[in-house]
Amino acid sequence: MPAHNLDRFRTVVEAALAQLEERRQEVNDLNVFPVADGDTGDNMALTLRAVVAELDRLTGEDRGRTIDEIGREDIVESVARAALLGARGNSGVILSQLIRGAAEELASRPGELVDPVLVGAAMARAADRAYASVRDPAEGTILTVVREMAHRIASELAHMSDTRLGPDAPPDVQDAALAEILERALRAGEESVKRGPELLPVLRDAGVVDAGGYAVTIMFAGIVAALRGAEPPALEHHAPARVTHPQHESSTYRYCTNFAVTGADLGDPSDWIERLEELGDSVLVVGDPTTLRVHVHTDEPARATNLFEAGEGSVFHLDVGDMREQIAEREERLADNGRPRRAAKSGALAIVAGPGMRLLFEGLGLHTLDGGATLNPSTYDLLAGIHGVPAEEVVVLPNSANVVMAAERAAEVSDKRVVVVPTRSQQAGLAAAVALEPGHDAQANAAAMAEALEHVRTGAVAPAARDDGQGRFRAGEAVGFVEEEIVAWGEPEETLRAVLDRLSGDAELLTCIAGDGAPLPAQRVAELAPDGIEMECSDGGQPSYWWLVSAE
Numbered sequence: 001m002p003a004h005n006l007d008r009f010r011t012v013v014e015a016a017l018a019q020l021e022e023r024r025q026e027v028n029d030l031n032v033f034p035v036a037d038g039d040t041g042d043n044m045a046l047t048l049r050a051v052v053a054e055l056d057r058l059t060g061e062d063r064g065r066t067i068d069e070i071g072r073e074d075i076v077e078s079v080a081r082a083a084l085l086g087a088r089g090n091s092g093v094i095l096s097q098l099i100r101g102a103a104e105e106l107a108s109r110p111g112e113l114v115d116p117v118l119v120g121a122a123m124a125r126a127a128d129r130a131y132a133s134v135r136d137p138a139e140g141t142i143l144t145v146v147r148e149m150a151h152r153i154a155s156e157l158a159h160m161s162d163t164r165l166g167p168d169a170p171p172d173v174q175d176a177a178l179a180e181i182l183e184r185a186l187r188a189g190e191e192s193v194k195r196g197p198e199l200l201p202v203l204r205d206a207g208v209v210d211a212g213g214y215a216v217t218i219m220f221a222g223i224v225a226a227l228r229g230a231e232p233p234a235l236e237h238h239a240p241a242r243v244t245h246p247q248h249e250s251s252t253y254r255y256c257t258n259f260a261v262t263g264a265d266l267g268d269p270s271d272w273i274e275r276l277e278e279l280g281d282s283v284l285v286v287g288d289p290t291t292l293r294v295h296v297h298t299d300e301p302a303r304a305t306n307l308f309e310a311g312e313g314s315v316f317h318l319d320v321g322d323m324r325e326q327i328a329e330r331e332e333r334l335a336d337n338g339r340p341r342r343a344a345k346s347g348a349l350a351i352v353a354g355p356g357m358r359l360l361f362e363g364l365g366l367h368t369l370d371g372g373a374t375l376n377p378s379t380y381d382l383l384a385g386i387h388g389v390p391a392e393e394v395v396v397l398p399n400s401a402n403v404v405m406a407a408e409r410a411a412e413v414s415d416k417r418v419v420v421v422p423t424r425s426q427q428a429g430l431a432a433a434v435a436l437e438p439g440h441d442a443q444a445n446a447a448a449m450a451e452a453l454e455h456v457r458t459g460a461v462a463p464a465a466r467d468d469g470q471g472r473f474r475a476g477e478a479v480g481f482v483e484e485e486i487v488a489w490g491e492p493e494e495t496l497r498a499v500l501d502r503l504s505g506d507a508e509l510l511t512c513i514a515g516d517g518a519p520l521p522a523q524r525v526a527e528l529a530p531d532g533i534e535m536e537c538s539d540g541g542q543p544s545y546w547w548l549v550s551a552e
Helices: 007-022 024-030 040-061 072-086 089-107 116-133 142-158 171-199 201-206 211-228 269-277 301-309 323-335 355-363 379-387 401-413 426-433 442-453 492-504 522-526
Strands: 255-262 280-288 291-298 314-322 347-352 367-370 393-397 417-420 457-463 478-482 485-490 509-514 534-539 547-551
Touching (some): 007 040, 007 211, 072 089, 089 116, 089 211, 089 280, 116 142, 255 280, 255 323, 301 379, 314 401, 379 393, 393 442, 457 492, 492 509, 492 547, 509 522
Antiparallel strands (some): 255 314, 280 291
């Protein structure tokens, strides 16, 4: 852009993002390579969002100053770092390298107006950097599309008479010149996208074009539109995959693992590739000796991060996606005529045990993570669950005192904004879950859930695992709790009645959730409700506890 303020530069980037957001789900549904996990549109949009956010920060701090007054090198470093740290997945990392390559070329020409010649050089450098970031580049993908767009610009420049602009060229003249050359590149990109299936068999077999390459043409259409102040050039829509199980390169591994690393001396990014390839595939490591962005498909995310933490690197922006679940969700969506999920400002993840308990939470709009019989998922299990929530802000309900610390650790390192509401039982989590409002942000939802918990008391009845040291009960007999205090023991019915009575004081509603092997039928449990108290009975199927009870 000309030596004016950053606002014009931000405008074109925001236009690229807006166009991508508009076709984001279409891009997701094309995604079959290297893994059919349906997130290319998401990953590339998140990378661009990070760039826009950084430009917002820069324009706020330096409003009114020209680009060269601020310093092109400083702007380039800030924007490239934002793209690097905001990148997710193969496509996001490659996009961050395209941005860095183009930005580096622009920074290398201080005082020079951005014109068709400089754009051509930036595109060529972007393509070179992107290719260099991939160990085994595959043709027919985003890499090919960008390279052929750069070649088209170079070819067009050789036959154009007015390729350079003087330092005093007015903004409208510059915009028109840039829009013209970029639209020619866009047409080359469209042609390359359509040729992709001829170069990459997995695309041909699935009946799709490359999702990342198509996304690049969408972004360029947005840029051209912003430069002209008009509607974007028409782009052909592409149908999703016609097969539900396309072959791909990472069928062996489960977790798509992304994270950033900072350190005083991390060495050359390529030094880490072989060590990561011992743990998985689809490895990308980009950045510089002080900041790296890492992407790997693996079954052992913890070992991947430990490689860097063992060498005094600090890992953050950690995102772990369960590709099996992503693939299943994509297939389900495509089977439902491709209807996208409704976007939510925030979502919630509940840790559960028991099939009925899962249904109860999901019925309230939450996503669930199976914590197993002991409700004890790892931090990496939690990160995969957080990744699966289709929102950038997530509230986590641990539903066990044993899970709170792991959930808080996951919140610290997650790439998303995560707030933990420290629920200590599943029945308390259900009472909190009622407060979820997808249109509110995570902090507001967490506050509403915490307030709901202030009005809830909990209890439970479980079979004793062993004889009581004080001689009150023997293994297998019923033990009743209110909060964490033992209040009753003996026969199941009398013990449950005692717990319900203890909780009924000042309560308007009791909820009783039957677990696996509960020794009383639901009808009999309902008859135990104290006089004047409404009681709702559900089947949770949870292990270890015959009944979980809450009072509100």
